Amino acid sequence: MGANVSQLEREIGSDLFPANEHYFGLVNFGNTCYSNSVLQALYFCKPFREKVLEYKAKNKRPKETLLSCLADLFYSIATQKKKVGSIAPKKFITRLRKEKEEFDNYMQQDAHEFLNFLINHINEIILAERNAGPSHGNGNGNGKSSGGGASTSQMATSTASKSSSTSNSNSNSNSTSNSTTTNGNSSNSTGSLNAAAGAAAATTSVLDASGGLTATTTPLVQTNGANSEPTWVHEIFQGILTSETRCLNCETVSSKDENFFDLQVDVDQNTSITHCLRCFSNTETLCSDNKFKCDNCCSYQEAQKRMRVKKLPMILALHLKRFKYMEQFNRHIKVSHRVVFPLELRLFNTSDDAVNPDRLYDLTAVVIHCGSGPNRGHYISIVKSHGLWLLFDDDMVDKIEASTIEDFYGLTSDIHKSSETGYILFYQSRDCA
Numbered sequence: 001m002g003a004n005v006s007q008l009e010r011e012i013g014s015d016l017f018p019a020n021e022h023y024f025g026l027v028n029f030g031n032t033c034y035s036n037s038v039l040q041a042l043y044f045c046k047p048f049r050e051k052v053l054e055y056k057a058k059n060k061r062p063k064e065t066l067l068s069c070l071a072d073l074f075y076s077i078a079t080q081k082k083k084v085g086s087i088a089p090k091k092f093i094t095r096l097r098k099e100k101e102e103f104d105n106y107m108q109q110d111a112h113e114f115l116n117f118l119i120n121h122i123n124e125i126i127l128a129e130r131n132a133g134p135s136h137g138n139g140n141g142n143g144k145s146s147g148g149g150a151s152t153s154q155m156a157t158s159t160a161s162k163s164s165s166t167s168n169s170n171s172n173s174n175s176t177s178n179s180t181t182t183n184g185n186s187s188n189s190t191g192s193l194n195a196a197a198g199a200a201a202a203t204t205s206v207l208d209a210s211g212g213l214t215a216t217t218t219p220l221v222q223t224n225g226a227n228s229e230p231t232w233v234h235e236i237f238q239g240i241l242t243s244e245t246r247c248l249n250c251e252t253v254s255s256k257d258e259n260f261f262d263l264q265v266d267v268d269q270n271t272s273i274t275h276c277l278r279c280f281s282n283t284e285t286l287c288s289d290n291k292f293k294c295d296n297c298c299s300y301q302e303a304q305k306r307m308r309v310k311k312l313p314m315i316l317a318l319h320l321k322r323f324k325y326m327e328q329f330n331r332h333i334k335v336s337h338r339v340v341f342p343l344e345l346r347l348f349n350t351s352d353d354a355v356n357p358d359r360l361y362d363l364t365a366v367v368i369h370c371g372s373g374p375n376r377g378h379y380i381s382i383v384k385s386h387g388l389w390l391l392f393d394d395d396m397v398d399k400i401e402a403s404t405i406e407d408f409y410g411l412t413s414d415i416h417k418s419s420e421t422g423y424i425l426f427y428q429s430r431d432c433a
């Protein structure tokens with residue numbers, strides 16, 4: 001110890017430094033903070049880290065994939081001699097740039113798009129390797145024909161309700177054009193919202209007028225046929241939403257389940273995640289151009305629809321939709337609204353037949369966007385580890401007080417100002433801690 005002890009170790013204290021834990025920053029390779037911040041958050045999601053390290057242990061000489069590179073990186077962090085320091089995720093970034101053209105540059109990327117890509121891609125790798133494994137013999141064993149290869153087209157985020165846009169970029173296309181009227185009187189906003197802030201806060205009109213695009217989810221690629229057993233990625237991240245639609249003509253209720261690996265919620269000014277989730281599950285009326293085709297009536301009818309969580313995932317990832325397309329600016333702008341996210345979370349928007357409705361979640365990690373717009377700014381993350389809160393800013397790691405988390409809720413006014421706001425929240429179910 002002595003002179004070799006870093007400031008972080010001193011702050012934590014050698015007695016209190018968790019055994020077998022390592023806090024390593026990640027070197028930035030030119031705007032790769034979107035990746036660094038997500039990787040740190042995932043590293044501190046315990047079930048995910050364990051599975052990745054298990055993969056590393058089981059696959060001594062794997063073909064190089066993004067998963068093998070991730071496993072090498074996690075292993076490298078977990079086996080460092082020093083307790084703190086920084087490490088260069090060079091192989092991972094090189095592989096990432098090879099894997100996906102959109103990331104093959106030095107531009108700022110969307111951390112949520114990256115997370116979405118990474119989780120889906122890892123899942124596909126596991127499926128492809130399973131298909132190519134011993135149970136399938138050596139017949140045509142390139143694994144390309146089934147699951148993994150065929151499913152790449154499904155990686156895009158999809159909107160949960162009927163949608164006007166299914167573009168490949170994430171949920172940003174959610175229309176806000178109908179709410180661009182000045183709406184300073186928005187119910188839950190206090191004080192002086194300017195016109196633009198009021199616009200984005202006017203969610204009730206978004207709910208009704210934009211065809212029910214209240215919420216979107218990201219589905220995971222599904223397994224098929226003989227390989228229908230879930231992968232560990234499914235086991236960790238996948239939940240099930242059920243959407244119930246009640247025909248207002250015949251009262252018939254129909255329901256449909258869909259998988260998700262994260263929930264994407266709209267943000268309102270001066271609210272909380274609980275509020276966002278309640279809005280996510282608000283009843284919406286399907287009417288005018290957006291009627292529901294009722295099988296019982298054999299015609300399009302007005303209907304009421306709502307989405308609730310039927311299976312709660314082990315890790316609940318919540319994406320705050322902070323980048324919204326604003327027609328009057330012809331670009332995406334950042335919505336810096338203050339949205340409180342609690343350290344403990346219970347879901348109230350569960351369905352009556354939910355498997356595990358009482359799951360209690362603890363906040364484990366937050367990816368934070370710093371800046372004023374989607375294509376500028378910076379990403380950092382805060383994580384909870386052994387009761388300590390740490391802030392990872394590329395290669396820098398600092399201990400922070402839990403009270404500092406409030407600084408990342410957002411701003412109570414002025415939508416255009418630069419802000420440091422929670423962007424992706426990772427909640428871990430207490431029963432898997």
Ligand SMILES: [Zn+2]
Pocket residue numbers: 247248249250251252294295296297298301
């Ligand atoms: Zn009907």
